[in-house]
Amino acid sequence: MEQSEKTKNLQAMWRNKAISDTYEPGSTFKLVTASAALEEKIAEVDKEGEFCCTGSIEVAGVRIKCWRHYRPHGSESLRQGLMNSCNPVFIGLGQKLGVHKYYEYLEKFGFLRRTGVDLPGEAGSIFLKEEKVGPVELRNNSIWSKV
Numbered sequence: 001m002e003q004s005e006k007t008k009n010l011q012a013m014w015r016n017k018a019i020s021d022t023y024e025p026g027s028t029f030k031l032v033t034a035s036a037a038l039e040e041k042i043a044e045v046d047k048e049g050e051f052c053c054t055g056s057i058e059v060a061g062v063r064i065k066c067w068r069h070y071r072p073h074g075s076e077s078l079r080q081g082l083m084n085s086c087n088p089v090f091i092g093l094g095q096k097l098g099v100h101k102y103y104e105y106l107e108k109f110g111f112l113r114r115t116g117v118d119l120p121g122e123a124g125s126i127f128l129k130e131e132k133v134g135p136v137e138l139r140n141n142s143i144w145s146k147v
């Protein structure tokens with residue numbers, strides 16, 4: 001086995017996936033959107049009828065469905081929106097926050113940089129640079145889904 005192949009195999013064998021790989025968080029990221037919205041006081045936890053799921057929401061000319069578009073959630077509070085994992089609620093909150101404010105929270109939560117953990121090979125952020133984020137990317141971040 002040549003040295004370069006040995007090195008490659010050793011690196012593969014000792015690769016720490018928890019440190020070196022990245023994962024898309026999926027709907028769990030709606031909690032981050034909710035946290036930012038609560039902190040900015042653009043939403044309340046239990047305000048009845050604060051949101052209304054009609055089964056979809058339009059972003060940049062594209063209609064994004066709620067996962068339960070066939071029987072929309074209707075009137076719901078933020079808590080209910082979280083319980084229902086309702087896409088329109090969190091896309092709407094992302095739109096209200098706007099890209100700059102949303103990115104301020106991503107920075108505060110530490111999602112835009114490495115943690116600095118003392119282990120080799122830590123992956124970097126998987127978020128786009130703020131200046132490259134438009135309404136579609138903001139929508140994706142708000143619910144962490146590339147729908």
Ligand SMILES: [Zn+2]
Nearest residue numbers: 053066073086
């Ligand atoms: Zn819904």
